[in-house]
Amino acid sequence: MQAPENPTSQPDSRVERPFPTVAVVGLGTMGAGIAVAIARSGRRVLGIEADSAAADRALARIQEATAHAVERERLTSRERTELLELITVGERLDAAAAADLVIEEVPEQLELKREIFAELDRICPPQTVLATGTTSLSVTRIAAATGRPERVLGLHFFNPVHAMKLVEVVRTVLTASQVADEAAAFARELGKEPVAAGDKAGFIVNGLLFAYLNQAAAMYESRYATREDIDAAMRLGCGLPMGPLALLDLIGIDTARTVLEAMYEQSKDRLHAPAPILGQLVAAGLLGRKTGRGFYSYEAPGSSRTVAEAGAAGAAAVAGRDVRSVGVCGSGTMATGIAEVFAKAGFPVTLVARSQEKADKAKGQLARSLERSVEKGRLTADQRDAALTLVTPSGQLADLAGVDLALEAVAEDLAVKRELFASLDKICKPGAVLATTTSSLPVISCATATSRPQDVIGMHFFNPAPAMKLVEVVSTVLTSADVTATVLGLCATVRKHPVECGDRAGFIVNALLFPYLNDAVRMLEEHYATVDDIDTAMKLGCGYPMGPFELLDVVGLDVSLTIERVLHQEFREPGLSAAPLLEHLVAAGCLGRKTGRGFRDHARR
The missing domain is CATH 1.10.1040.10 (N-(1-d-carboxylethyl)-l-norvaline Dehydrogenase; domain 2)
Structure with missing residues (x-):
């Protein structure tokens, strides 16, 4: 790490930098973190608190935080000394008159912020930029308390400031472009990643x-x-x-x-x-x-x-059924992945496809997956061979007559699934558990295609099944308790983490995930922020592994649209209706990575 610049050693370079002197009003956890980040960039910081006692506490907080940074080797002792020399803490708001930029970090109370901004407007020279750190209040209404709304914007840092790279640069309809550009450059010089956002409640991340x-x-x-x-x-x-x-x-x-x-x-x-x-x-x-x-x-x-809470114990355990063999219907990635999961756990698996040729190809795909695991050191050659031996490919549903669990992973088409369950009802032995891996269709509709709906349950694996730990165990109003217990125990046996839920659209994950993705599309179609800024904001601001548009392109826009429609049909909530932009892209054949174009053009990458 480079030591902070001495403000007297390089006067020429400092003149060109945006905002060489910054005042921070409010030195709580966020304000103190921002003050330290600014000082680390070599800028002078004027910390301002409500009274002398609060100022003393704030200075102690900054000293403690920087000492902790030295202990963790994020700063050297010399860098800490130079940094602290750049920070002055007091209780007079008048000190902000010497600042090029003032950042307000007081409690989230609109009238309090407006009062402070009105006073800052009176105190500070006309060229001073005023920024609010609000997370949810209207920047426009705060700016309206001043006579310089074109020089007011939001700078939303994230907590903890030293670790979080994101800063939302929030412009109102009156914020001058140059001011927003200078604020973004300032954030970059602090080692942050700025994203542009409009003045809408919550901005991008929230x-x-x-x-x-x-x-x-x-x-x-x-x-x-x-x-x-x-x-x-x-x-x-x-x-x-x-x-x-x-x-x-x-x-x-x-x-x-x-x-x-x-x-x-x-x-x-x-x-x-x-x-x-x-x-x-x-x-x-x-x-x-x-x-x-x-x-x-x-x-x-x-x-x-x-800590555990009194009375939080679950219902009395119910004994499950004995499962010693498994049948998997389907020949796609999900079917072969599920077959691999059970085979690696020692279960004989009958993998049934629409023809023997398709079944053999599916087993070949499974064999390649096992081989990759050997190459990566996750399996031994003996474990690979043992698992492969347990998988029997078949082109005949009749070969599932003796299995204890029959699980379908065919196309996400209710008519297809109901026809398959009607056939399984006739073929499978009494007491066999019949499971669907549907991600969005009603499990009860599969169950009622049989004469034994009490034996039918949802087992929603996630892709890729061998790697993803989660299985949503979906019980209908007719599913027997011992069937639910059977599947919960089986998940533990194959080293998956089961979560229980009822039979409604989206179950847990999709019911929470896809409205979020839909909201991101709406944000884009309203020209509120760009694809890249929204993705960057959610990855850096929330620690998400992928931004919403990256994820939509991976999942497939057509798949996403189908799930959005199912959620809207189930809950009839206007806010859940699919964003028109998503509808238009699917109609245009822009389905994401699989077609080379979705929210991004993957063909050019």
Whole structure:
């Protein structure tokens, strides 16, 4: 790491840099982190707090944070000394008159921010740029408290500032382009990645994130799935760093509710109206980690360690059925992946396709997958051979007569699946479990194609099945308890993580994921932000492995559109209707990576 520049050693280079002196008003966790980040870039920082006691606490906070950075070898002792020399902390707002840029980081109260901006407008020279760090309030309304709205914008840093690379640069309709460009250049010089956003409640990240969190809270409130299963589903099914309910506890349930209220006030979209459970938790003082209890209970206020709650034990265990052999219907990637999962766990597997030739090709695909695992050191040659020996390819459904579990992974077409289940009903022995891997179709419709709906269940594996740990276990209103117990136990045997849910569109993962993706498309079609900025924002701001448009192009826009339509048909919620831009791209044959073009042109890459 380079030491910060000495402001007296390179006067020429400093003149050309945007905002050589920056005031930070409000030195809580965010403000202090921003002050340190700015000083590390070699700029002078004027920290301003409400009174002398708060200023002393803020300075101690900065000294402690930088000392911790030295301990972790993110700074040297010399760099820390030089950095601290650049920071002055006081309680007089008048000090901001010497700043080229003022960043406000006071509590999320609109009138408080407007009062501060009005005072800053009076104090600061006309050329000074004023920035708010609000996460949800209207930058335009804050700017209106000044006589220089063209020099007011939002600079939304993310917590913890030293680790998070994203900064949302928020322009109002009056913000001068040059001011926004200088703010973006300033963010880059702090080692951050700026993304451009308009003045819309939540901006990019919170605008997409909090709608998703709200739906997860509503899903839990409806008792559709447990908090643990909701969180595990999104971590394991989507690769997210935290589940939504744990994240709400980390953010603070009161903070989340405030952001959602601001979003709903602007959008009037019912999906942005805070779920009632959020208001109930806030009223009870259960705000998440900071109070020691929210959706989860914690060892102490501020702790990240959860504790078990009295009365949280599940229902009495039900004995499952004995499963010693498995049949898999289908010849595609999902079918062969599921067959591989069971074979590696030691189950004899009959892999049935529409012809013997297709079945043999499917086994060949499975063999290549096992070979790649050997090459990567995940399997031994003996384990590969043993698994391959357990797989029998067949072109005849009749060969499933003796299996204990018959699982279909054919086309996502209800008529096709119902026809297959009617055939399995006639072929499979009494007591056999019949499972569908559908990701969006009603499991009950498959079950009612048989004379034994109590034996039918959903087992939604995720692609690629050998690698993805999650399985959504979907019970219908007719599924027997021992069938659910059988599948839950079977998932554990094949080293998958099962989550239980009821039979409604999208189950857990798709019901939460695809509205978020749809919201991203709406954001794009409204020209609010670019594809690249939205993807960058969600990856850097939330730690997501892929941005929404990257993911849509991988999943396939046609597949995504189908799921969006199913969700809208099930819940009849206007906010769940597919974004018109998604409809148009599918109609044009732009389906994502598989056609070479979707939200991005993959043919040119």
